[in-house]
Amino acid sequence: MSTQLNAPVNLENIAALSQGRGEPGWLTDLRREAAALAGTLEWPKPEKMRIDRWNLTALGEHRAPQLAGDLKQLPEEIRASLPQDAANLVVQRNSGVCYRNLAEEWKAKGVIFTDLETAAREHGELVRKHLFRTVEAGEDRLTALHAALWNGGVFVYVPKNVELDVPLQAVFYLDDPEAAFAPHILIVADANSRVSYVDRVLASGAGRTAEAVHHSVVEIVAGPGAHVRFASIHHLPEGVVDLSIRRATLGNDARIEWIIGDLNHGNTLSVTKSDLKGNGSSSDSKLITVGTGSQNMSITTHAVHYGIGSESEMESRAVMRDSATAIINGVTKIEKGASKANGHQTERVLMLSPKARGDANPILLIDEDDVKADHAASVGRVNEEQIYYLMSRGIDRELAERLIIRGFLTPTVGEVPIEAVRGELERMIEGKLDA
Amino acid sequence: MATRFTVKGLRVSVEGKEILKGIDLDIRGGEIHAIMGPNGTGKSTLASALMGHPKYEVTAGEALLDGENLLEMEVDERARAGLFLAMQYPSEISGVTNADFLRSAINARRGEGNEISLIKFIRQLESKMKELEMDPELAHRYLNEGFSGGEKKRNEILQMMMLEPKIVILDEVDSGLDIDALKIVAKGVNSMRSEDRGFLIITHYQRLLNYIRPDYVHVMMQGRIVKSGGPELAERLEAEGYDWVKEELGIIDETVGQA
Ligand SMILES: Nc1ncnc2c1ncn2[C@@H]1O[C@H](COP(=O)(O)OP(=O)(O)OP(=O)(O)O)[C@@H](O)[C@H]1O
Ligand SMILES: [Mg+2]
Numbered sequence: 047m048s049t050q051l052n053a054p055v056n057l058e059n060i061a062a063l064s065q066g067r068g069e070p071g072w073l074t075d076l077r078r079e080a081a082a083l084a085g086t087l088e089w090p091k092p093e094k095m096r097i098d099r100w101n102l103t104a105l106g107e108h109r110a111p112q113l114a115g116d117l118k119q120l121p122e123e124i125r126a127s128l129p130q131d132a133a134n135l136v137v138q139r140n141s142g143v144c145y146r147n148l149a150e151e152w153k154a155k156g157v158i159f160t161d162l163e164t165a166a167r168e169h170g171e172l173v174r175k176h177l178f179r180t181v182e183a184g185e186d187r188l189t190a191l192h193a194a195l196w197n198g199g200v201f202v203y204v205p206k207n208v209e210l211d212v213p214l215q216a217v218f219y220l221d222d223p224e225a226a227f228a229p230h231i232l233i234v235a236d237a238n239s240r241v242s243y244v245d246r247v248l249a250s251g252a253g254r255t256a257e258a259v260h261h262s263v264v265e266i267v268a269g270p271g272a273h274v275r276f277a278s279i280h281h282l283p284e285g286v287v288d289l290s291i292r293r294a295t296l297g298n299d300a301r302i303e304w305i306i307g308d309l310n311h312g313n314t315l316s317v318t319k320s321d322l323k324g325n326g327s328s329s330d331s332k333l334i335t336v337g338t339g340s341q342n343m344s345i346t347t348h349a350v351h352y353g354i355g356s357e358s359e360m361e362s363r364a365v366m367r368d369s370a371t372a373i374i375n376g377v378t379k380i381e382k383g384a385s386k387a388n389g390h391q392t393e394r395v396l397m398l399s400p401k402a403r404g405d406a407n408p409i410l411l412i413d414e415d416d417v418k419a420d421h422a423a424s425v426g427r428v429n430e431e432q433i434y435y436l437m438s439r440g441i442d443r444e445l446a447e448r449l450i451i452r453g454f455l456t457p458t459v460g461e462v463p464i465e466a467v468r469g470e471l472e473r474m475i476e477g478k479l480d481a
Numbered sequence: 482m483a484t485r486f487t488v489k490g491l492r493v494s495v496e497g498k499e500i501l502k503g504i505d506l507d508i509r510g511g512e513i514h515a516i517m518g519p520n521g522t523g524k525s526t527l528a529s530a531l532m533g534h535p536k537y538e539v540t541a542g543e544a545l546l547d548g549e550n551l552l553e554m555e556v557d558e559r560a561r562a563g564l565f566l567a568m569q570y571p572s573e574i575s576g577v578t579n580a581d582f583l584r585s586a587i588n589a590r591r592g593e594g595n596e597i598s599l600i601k602f603i604r605q606l607e608s609k610m611k612e613l614e615m616d617p618e619l620a621h622r623y624l625n626e627g628f629s630g631g632e633k634k635r636n637e638i639l640q641m642m643m644l645e646p647k648i649v650i651l652d653e654v655d656s657g658l659d660i661d662a663l664k665i666v667a668k669g670v671n672s673m674r675s676e677d678r679g680f681l682i683i684t685h686y687q688r689l690l691n692y693i694r695p696d697y698v699h700v701m702m703q704g705r706i707v708k709s710g711g712p713e714l715a716e717r718l719e720a721e722g723y724d725w726v727k728e729e730l731g732i733i734d735e736t737v738g739q740a
Contacts, residue, residue, distance in 0.1 A: 430535065435572035438532050439586035439640060440560035449585060453576025453623070 057081055060194050063108055067163055070170045073177075080183040080193035087187040092315065093407055094373045095344040100287050100313045104258045105195060106226035110142030117145060121221065123250040129215050129466055136161055138198035138218040140225035148214075155208050162199030162230050172203060176234050180265040180295045180321070188289055188315075192261050196230035202243060204272075209240040213275075213464055216245040220286065223256035231264040235272035237297070242275040244467050247290075249283050257285040264292035268300035270324065277305035277467045281474050284311040284339060291317050298324035298353065304331035305462050309474045311481075312341055319348035322356035322384075332458050333362040334471060336478040337370030337402060346375040351387040351417075360391040363458045365451055365479070366402035374404065378419055379411040389419040396454045397427050398447075451479060484510030484547060484563070484647045484677045491542035493523075493530040500526045500737050502704040503542070508648065508679040515682045515690055515715060518701035519723055521736040524683045525569055526704075528652045532566040533559050546648060561590045563647030567637035567654050569683075574624040579636065580606060582624045583643055590644070609642045612672070614665050630657035638669045649673070650681045655689040667692030687719030700726055702735040 060081050064074040089098045117125060117132055120139075128135070134152065136159065137145040143161035152159070158169060166173045183193035200216050220227045235241050249256060260282055268274045274294065282288050288310050294302040308316050320329035331347045349358030364372050378389035395404035408421035428450050436446035455475060462468040486508040493501035500523050508514050516524055530537040531544055533556040544551045551559045574582070583606065588596045606620060613635050625633050634654050641649055651670070655663055670680070670693050682693060690698075690712065698715045700708040700723070707730055708714070718726075727735060 429572075432572045432574050434534055434556060435568070435574070436582070436586075437556035438560055438566055438568075439582075439644065440557055440589040441585055442557045442589065443555070445585060445589070446557075449577050449582065450574060453574055456576035 080190045084190035090186045092344040109140045109225035111139040111144040136216045140222045141197040156205040158203035162201045165201030196228045199230040202233040204235045204239040204241045206236040213242040213244045218247045220249045220253035221251040233266045237269040238271040240273045244277040247280040254283045259287045261289040266294035270297040271299045273301045275303040279307035282310040288314045293319045295321045296327035299326040301328045306333040307471045308335040314343040317346045322351045325353040328357040330359045335364045337366040337372045343372040348377040351380040351384040355386040357388045362393045364395045366404040367398045369401040371403040375407045377409045382413040385416040387417045391421045393423045395425040486648045487545045492540045494538045510677040513680040513695045514697045515695040522701045523704040565646035567651045569652040573626045580620040652683045704737040
């Protein structure tokens with residue numbers, strides 16, 4: 047099988063690496079089985095986008111950093127993007143974690159927040175119970191490769207009834223063009239707990255000119271009544287392909303809030319899905335993307351309703367420049383039995399260039415009668431009447447356009463509940479618009 | 482130097498069709514000119530062409546504001562040169578708050594490094610909004626979005642007051658206003674009357690001119706100014722309509738497009 051995989055993935059390598067990291071036997075087996083599967087499976091096939099034509103071979107070699115005792119050892123660029131309050135923080139550099147910290151206060155309450163490699167060693171049973179259950183290794187070549195190759199990552203466990211009132215934060219960065227960069231994020235929120243998690247994915251130094259693949263999978267398990275807020279901003283450079291699969295499984299009355307900023311400069315596959323298994327569960331997603339250069343993006347938000355009275359809300363906005371292409375999919379699926387379910391989705395695309403392409407694909411799949419579901423989608427250009435109006439007040443064309451573009455994104459960005467994330471999003475959006 | 486705005490021989494086409502067929506105007510600082518005329522005679526076209534709306538093609542003539550030809554400038558440059566148009570149908574812009582927009586507009590004319598302080602801006606904005614009896618909430622709403630007809634008109638006047646232009650064109654600022662609002666808007670305009678500011682007021686109704694007393698009244702038909710006079714002309718038009726003007730000038734169809 048290994049011959050069908052992209053170098054340097056092969057079975058011996060994977061097993062040896064796993065053992066070398068002191069991973070439990072079950073995990074080594076999981077990796078080995080996934081690697082074998084990968085060769086037999088196809089790449090995912092999103093609507094209207096051939097990701098198999100992207101450069102997906104540069105999966106890199108395992109390059110794990112030293113664990114730093116102090117944030118000062120991180121590159122200046124990374125430190126600048128860190129939160130002021132770094133008390134609850136995991137930082138991954140290339141193939142492994144280089145910094146981790148959780149305030150004693152939360153440790154005492156039984157919260158676990160560490161890298162996933164460490165968690166697999168120290169909390170084996172808990173990790174084993176949830177790892178690759180929400181997203182399965184055998185779904186397609188991407189999930190299988192990721193299951194075989196993931197590194198570093200994050201594990202969050204919040205015990206029953208524990209409410210974290212500060213966000214847990216993570217930063218993943220690539221500064222070695224040869225490194226494998228494949229974090230796996232597993233968040234388990236037990237019954238009636240509350241947690242916010244925020245991460246950023248970026249490159250620094252030599253990573254900025256890397257030709258590489260970042261593949262990541264996020265699995266979130268929200269137990270009954272749990273409330274999870276997940277915010278993620280991806281800001282990878284042009285040469286890095288970003289393949290990111292995010293999925294949450296929700297128990298009764300559980301809630302997930304997704305805030306996704308797909309602000310990469312390279313090709314991007316982004317799939318964010320909520321499985322609304324529990325009665326009364328709810329999901330809210332807000333997604334922002336800005337397409338620039340010649341990048342291709344396939345961006346999907348997805349809600350599947352199983353539970354009675356489950357609710358989903360999705361809002362995606364894309365601004366498209368240059369000759370970038372984005373296919374923005376919104377899928378609301380209501381399964382038989384999910385009576386009283388309510389799904390609402392909006393995709394809006396603003397085109398800034400005649401060479402850019404932006405498709406909004408709203409899809410409603412409904413197998414139950416007693417439900418509510420609707421969608422709104424639009425693809426439009428900057429309105430010349432509006433430009434004229436602003437210019438007639440002395441504002442130059444460039445700023446007039448910028449105000450209108452910001453205005454287009456504001457209704458979504460402005461709703462982002464964590465102020466620091468909102469600021470970061472705004473900064474990166476401006477960066478992409480200025481480029 | 483006292484403000485002087487002169488329009489000479491202005492001809493304007495839209496989509497190849499000539500609408501304005503030679504307009505002459507001379508407005509000095511301190512003066513108020515009113516333009517009246519039946520529907521479809523080219524009043525808004527004049528306003529839009531002076532402001533530089535991309536749909537309107539100027540085929541001849543000039544418009545000098547203190548010696549500078551506005552017609553050679555981009556829309557934003559005309560505004561910064563001192564021209565202001567309160568539009569008949571202002572645009573709605575989602576996601577941009579009224580206050581942010583106004584501050585950007587003020588700073589655009591003040592230039593980089595000379596931006597208005599936030600405190601000063603807010604103080605000015607609050608006081609002008611109060612003068613216009615506007616709900617303070619409107620400052621934080623998205624620009625004109627969901628504003629009522631009257632709120633939009635007041636918002637245009639608010640912009641005029643904040644931007645302090647040299648030449649103000651008001652295109653039917655009175656339409657859609659109830660009588661109280663009309664008085665408030667007129668008060669706002671009157672408070673801006675000054676030796677270095679001229680006004681061109683487009684209206685269908687004498688009513689507005691009762692509150693803003695014009696120095697000159699012009700009648701527009703067929704894309705031309707066909708008659709000019711003092712405030713008594715507006716009163717006569719209000720009382721008798723346009724038929725006598727048409728008769729006097731031998732005009733059968735007053736709209737543009739007729740030879
Ligand atoms: N953007 C445009 N496209 C096509 N025709 C136009 C446009 N603007 C003006 N016109 C035409 O030019 C003529 C004059 O229109 P204009 O709006 O200037 O009239 P007006 O005097 O302001 O009328 P009203 O009193 O109804 O506001 C009309 O026949 C109108 O249809
Ligand atoms: Mg008009």
